[in-house]
Amino acid sequence: MNFDIFENIGEAANTFSKIQIDSNELVEALSYLKNNAEFSLDRLNTIIAVDLNDKFELIYDLHSVETGKVARISVLVDRNSPHISSVVNVFKSANFDECEIYDMFGIVFDKNPDLKRLLMPSSWIGYPLRKDYVQSDERLAWNGGDND
Amino acid sequence: MTNQESTRMKINIGPQHPSTHGVLRLVLELDGEIIKSCEPIIGYLHRGMEKMAENRTYLQYLPTVDRIDYLGGFFNAYAFCDAVESLAQIEVSERTQYIRVLTMEMNRLSSHLLWLGTFMLDMGATSPLFYTFRDREEILSLFEELTGQRMMYNYYTFGGLRHDVTNVWLEKITDFIKKMPRKIQDYENIITDNPIFVTRTENIGIISKHAALQYSITGPNLRASGIEVDYRKQNPYLVYNELDFDIPSAENGDSFDRYTLRIAEMYECLKIISQCVAWLIENPGEVVSSVKQPLLKVPEGEFISNVEAPRGVCSCYVKSDGTGTPYRAKWRTGSYYAVQILPKLLENSFYPDLMAIFGSLDVILPEVDR
Numbered sequence: 146m147n148f149d150i151f152e153n154i155g156e157a158a159n160t161f162s163k164i165q166i167d168s169n170e171l172v173e174a175l176s177y178l179k180n181n182a183e184f185s186l187d188r189l190n191t192i193i194a195v196d197l198n199d200k201f202e203l204i205y206d207l208h209s210v211e212t213g214k215v216a217r218i219s220v221l222v223d224r225n226s227p228h229i230s231s232v233v234n235v236f237k238s239a240n241f242d243e244c245e246i247y248d249m250f251g252i253v254f255d256k257n258p259d260l261k262r263l264l265m266p267s268s269w270i271g272y273p274l275r276k277d278y279v280q281s282d283e284r285l286a287w288n289g290g291d292n293d
Numbered sequence: 294m295t296n297q298e299s300t301r302m303k304i305n306i307g308p309q310h311p312s313t314h315g316v317l318r319l320v321l322e323l324d325g326e327i328i329k330s331c332e333p334i335i336g337y338l339h340r341g342m343e344k345m346a347e348n349r350t351y352l353q354y355l356p357t358v359d360r361i362d363y364l365g366g367f368f369n370a371y372a373f374c375d376a377v378e379s380l381a382q383i384e385v386s387e388r389t390q391y392i393r394v395l396t397m398e399m400n401r402l403s404s405h406l407l408w409l410g411t412f413m414l415d416m417g418a419t420s421p422l423f424y425t426f427r428d429r430e431e432i433l434s435l436f437e438e439l440t441g442q443r444m445m446y447n448y449y450t451f452g453g454l455r456h457d458v459t460n461v462w463l464e465k466i467t468d469f470i471k472k473m474p475r476k477i478q479d480y481e482n483i484i485t486d487n488p489i490f491v492t493r494t495e496n497i498g499i500i501s502k503h504a505a506l507q508y509s510i511t512g513p514n515l516r517a518s519g520i521e522v523d524y525r526k527q528n529p530y531l532v533y534n535e536l537d538f539d540i541p542s543a544e545n546g547d548s549f550d551r552y553t554l555r556i557a558e559m560y561e562c563l564k565i566i567s568q569c570v571a572w573l574i575e576n577p578g579e580v581v582s583s584v585k586q587p588l589l590k591v592p593e594g595e596f597i598s599n600v601e602a603p604r605g606v607c608s609c610y611v612k613s614d615g616t617g618t619p620y621r622a623k624w625r626t627g628s629y630y631a632v633q634i635l636p637k638l639l640e641n642s643f644y645p646d647l648m649a650i651f652g653s654l655d656v657i658l659p660e661v662d663r
């Protein structure tokens with residue numbers, strides 16, 4: 146991939162901007178930003194998923210321990226086939242984040258060795274943080290359904 | 294069944310267990326007394342904090358964020374207020390900022406005191422719990438006098454505070470911080486050189502620098518591993534850059550270092566508090582915001598605020614679509630990642646060390662499950 150877009154990356158933590166990249170280049174881009182001494186964005190603070198109605202957006206919030214600079218990498222995920230490659234090989238902390246996003250949004254992280262529902266019971270129906278999630282679903286426990 | 298399998302035992306701890314600080318469930322595989330694997334199972338305290346944000350106005354959501362980390366409510370409230378204030382470009386007066394720092398540092402102190410008591414309790418020492426709760430009670434009484442609540446304060450508003458502090462209250466704080474150093478010294482006298490405590494915590498549960506970064510460990514746990522990162526110094530928010538304080542650090546990253554580091558942080562808290570009190574007595578001013586709280590509409594945009602909370606970096610992401618309700622709110626808390634590193638820390642350690650390791654991480658489960 147073309148790494149020129151990262152030339153001026155890194156800003157103070159109390160500002161917000163993000164760089165959009167293609168979802169195929171995600172793993173390559175994150176390991177570049179992590180291992181390149183110029184940026185040394187060596188801590189993945191968190192992964193944020195947002196439902197944009199027609200697609201999902203994932204924001205990877207990278208922090209540098211040395212300089213305190215931050216960078217936000219944004220990728221878009223197709224709603225009809227929500228698949229994206231996992232980054233657990235780059236940042237181990239991503240495992241819980243990815244499980245939670247799978248749990249809440251139904252986005253599947255390919256090659257994550259342990260993808261499972263993290264906060265909701267494994268028998269839960271639907272993905273709660275999607276905008277089209279129906280809270281009055283009769284199959285849910287509080288509406289008389291029998292899932293545990 | 295092979296020989297190896299027959300000697301292994303699966304054991305379930307929790308979700309209701311006196312020393313899991315909430316409802317954490319651990320499934321351990323033991324070989325004799327050695328832990329071979331550990332699987333943390335979380336979600337028992339999940340309250341859907343992020344979904345709740347999408348169904349409430351900003352003001353309706355504000356009181357609920359105190360409950361994310363019930364031992365550090367001010368930090369969560371500040372993270373959310375900061376995100377909203379940055380999005381809506383609301384100015385915050387200097388006096389408000391000083392009072393926010395003052396209350397947050399008091400909160401950090403009470404949180405560390407509770408941690409100290411329960412950590413000792415986990416390891417079988419019952420007395421420290423009563424001492425630390427006695428001191429924590431004084432802080433909670435001061436908070437109750439100020440906000441009307443002991444733990445769920447709902448004191449910050451967008452752009453300001455509910456009401457100002459009085460000089461009488463500030464004098465009570467001064468009295469309190471005068472006697473605190475001696476009490477912390479007392480704890481150190483009881484604990485730091487106690488041979489039982491030292492043998493149980495030294496070289497136990499070591500987090501290397503590399504592992505700490507890989508697992509996104511933050512806060513005191515990261516600093517105990519020898520990485521001096523504190524967002525109050527590195528990315529100063531509020532008025533922290535005008536205050537004089539140090540960032541304690543340790544190097545080994547074991548349970549004992551995490552203990553000494555939090556003790557050192559308590560002294561730094563006192564330093565910050567006394568500076569804030571001195572400033573506030575000198576500089577009266579306005580703290581109640583003119584923003585019409587219930588009608589607040591936040592312009593379109595997104596923001597992440599980062600706060601150095603007692604248990605690590607607390608980040609709050611808010612995305613607004615221009616209406617009076619958050620489009621999306623996301624919380625990142627320190628304990629979440631401290632739970633994730635548990636399997637790695639516990640592997641091949643002794644079962645009796647479980648609580649000496651887990652207790653030292655200062656995990657609190659409502660913050661993990663949100």
